Amino acid sequence: MYFPISEEEKMIQMMVAQFAAREVAPGAAARDERGEFPRELVAKMAQLGLCGMMVPPAFGGSGVGPVAYALAVMEIARACASTAVTMCVTNLSCEPLLAFGTEEQKKRLLAPVASGKILGAFALTEPEAGSNLTEIACRAEKKGGRYLLRGTKVFITNGAYAGQTIVLARTAEGARGLTAFAVEKNFPGFKVGREIHKMGLRASNTVEILLEDCEVPEANRIGGEGDGLRAVTNSLYSGRIGIAAQATGLLQACLDEAAKYAQERRQFKRPLSGHQAIQWMIAEIATGLESARLLTLSAAALKQRGEPFAREASMAKLFASETLIRSAYQALQIHGGYGYTREFPIERIYRDARVTTIYEGTSEVQKMVIARETLKET
Numbered sequence: 001m002y003f004p005i006s007e008e009e010k011m012i013q014m015m016v017a018q019f020a021a022r023e024v025a026p027g028a029a030a031r032d033e034r035g036e037f038p039r040e041l042v043a044k045m046a047q048l049g050l051c052g053m054m055v056p057p058a059f060g061g062s063g064v065g066p067v068a069y070a071l072a073v074m075e076i077a078r079a080c081a082s083t084a085v086t087m088c089v090t091n092l093s094c095e096p097l098l099a100f101g102t103e104e105q106k107k108r109l110l111a112p113v114a115s116g117k118i119l120g121a122f123a124l125t126e127p128e129a130g131s132n133l134t135e136i137a138c139r140a141e142k143k144g145g146r147y148l149l150r151g152t153k154v155f156i157t158n159g160a161y162a163g164q165t166i167v168l169a170r171t172a173e174g175a176r177g178l179t180a181f182a183v184e185k186n187f188p189g190f191k192v193g194r195e196i197h198k199m200g201l202r203a204s205n206t207v208e209i210l211l212e213d214c215e216v217p218e219a220n221r222i223g224g225e226g227d228g229l230r231a232v233t234n235s236l237y238s239g240r241i242g243i244a245a246q247a248t249g250l251l252q253a254c255l256d257e258a259a260k261y262a263q264e265r266r267q268f269k270r271p272l273s274g275h276q277a278i279q280w281m282i283a284e285i286a287t288g289l290e291s292a293r294l295l296t297l298s299a300a301a302l303k304q305r306g307e308p309f310a311r312e313a314s315m316a317k318l319f320a321s322e323t324l325i326r327s328a329y330q331a332l333q334i335h336g337g338y339g340y341t342r343e344f345p346i347e348r349i350y351r352d353a354r355v356t357t358i359y360e361g362t363s364e365v366q367k368m369v370i371a372r373e374t375l376k377e378t
């Protein structure tokens with residue numbers, strides 16, 4: 001594949017690839033089996049500057065930009081998708097503060113997350129508001145110099161371990177009545193609810209967050225009242241590059257495992273890779289991987305250049321995740337019955353892959369964005 005990346009980006013990719021192979025991959029199966037959060041890896045990722053990759057150093061980040069970020073997520077996801085989503089969400093939680101925070105907020109609230117001192121979470125989804133965020137019911141009522149937040153957030157990645165969670169709540173009726181807040185974990189009324197047991201990404205943390213008249217100082221409101229939807233929507237566009245990169249890393253893992261197994265396993269007196277039906281599946285996975293990588297890096301490069309990238313981020317996420325589902329099926333098929341056991345990594349990869357067409361906007365939502373942006377242009 002040819003995609004122009006700088007020397008610095010290449011070095012970051014190599015550094016993260018080494019870290020992923022040496023430190024992330026070896027424990028991935030055991031963490032999945034035990035449902036164990038990669039706490040120690042998070043600390044190491046912080047040291048490597050992987051928690052605030054799009055945040056300038058002045059505010060605690062490494063500031064290496066969206067292309068380096070996408071390359072890094074791909075390498076981590078190739079080794080462990082749970083660790084990759086943990087990393088993606090803490091990076092994502094920096095975005096509203098970076099775009100809408102004041103100088104003071106960037107120093108006080110953004111820097112600890114971007115430097116990896118604390119982990120970030122991003123709480124939009126509610127029991128009755130998934131794809132349609134304008135149906136958010138969580139209330140934020142102003143009382144003197146603070147807000148009282150009341151409601152329930154579901155499916156919150158990193159929720160139990162995050163020092164700070166970006167919360168979208170309602171200060172008035174309608175789509176323009178949503179406001180974003182940086183909620184610190186020690187604020188009175190902030191509670192971590194039940195853990196959600198998942199099919200895949202078992203080493204990532206997904207919980208409910210209960211806001212029981214949670215007291216949030218006005219100083220932690222991000223932007224003005226009513227700016228919330230704009231602040232988080234722009235962040236989600238960026239988040240889609242992260243999930244497209246996660247899916248691309250998983251596609252690489254599918255190819256790694258399928259190619260290795262096909263060359264080792266023999267049937268009908270030759271390696272599986274000697275049968276054309278298997279070669280065709282390998283060819284399809286490899287082509288999907290190259291295409292997903294190009295679309296993802298292209299969307300990241302647009303963001304890096306300060307150009308509009310919402311449509312391209314949705315295309316990358318849609319394509320990479322849907323291609324991954326088909327490729328994970330094929331890679332497991334190549335393993336035959338052994339692919340259906342816990343003895344080979346492809347079983348975990350297959351389960352981890354499934355969610356990529358769902359979170360950070362489902363495939364159907366990506367198509368809505370792509371159609372809207374395309375029709376605007378034509």
Ligand SMILES: Cc1cc2nc3c(=O)[nH]c(=O)nc-3n(C[C@H](O)[C@H](O)[C@H](O)COP(=O)(O)OP(=O)(O)OC[C@H]3O[C@@H](n4cnc5c(N)ncnc54)[C@H](O)[C@@H]3O)c2cc1C
Pocket residue numbers: 089122123124125129130131132154155156157158198201206355358359360361362363364365
């Ligand atoms: C592992 C995991 C981690 C997550 N992490 C987070 C997180 O950190 N923070 C957070 O806020 N959320 C998180 N989510 C929530 C995730 O973003 C939502 O699940 C997702 O946005 C879809 O919402 P929903 O599940 O309510 O599905 P729904 O919105 O109920 O959709 C159900 C189905 O209907 C389709 N659909 C809905 N509306 C339309 C329409 N108009 N036209 C066509 N089809 C439509 C959808 O595409 C989908 O197929 C996470 C979810 C999972 C599974």
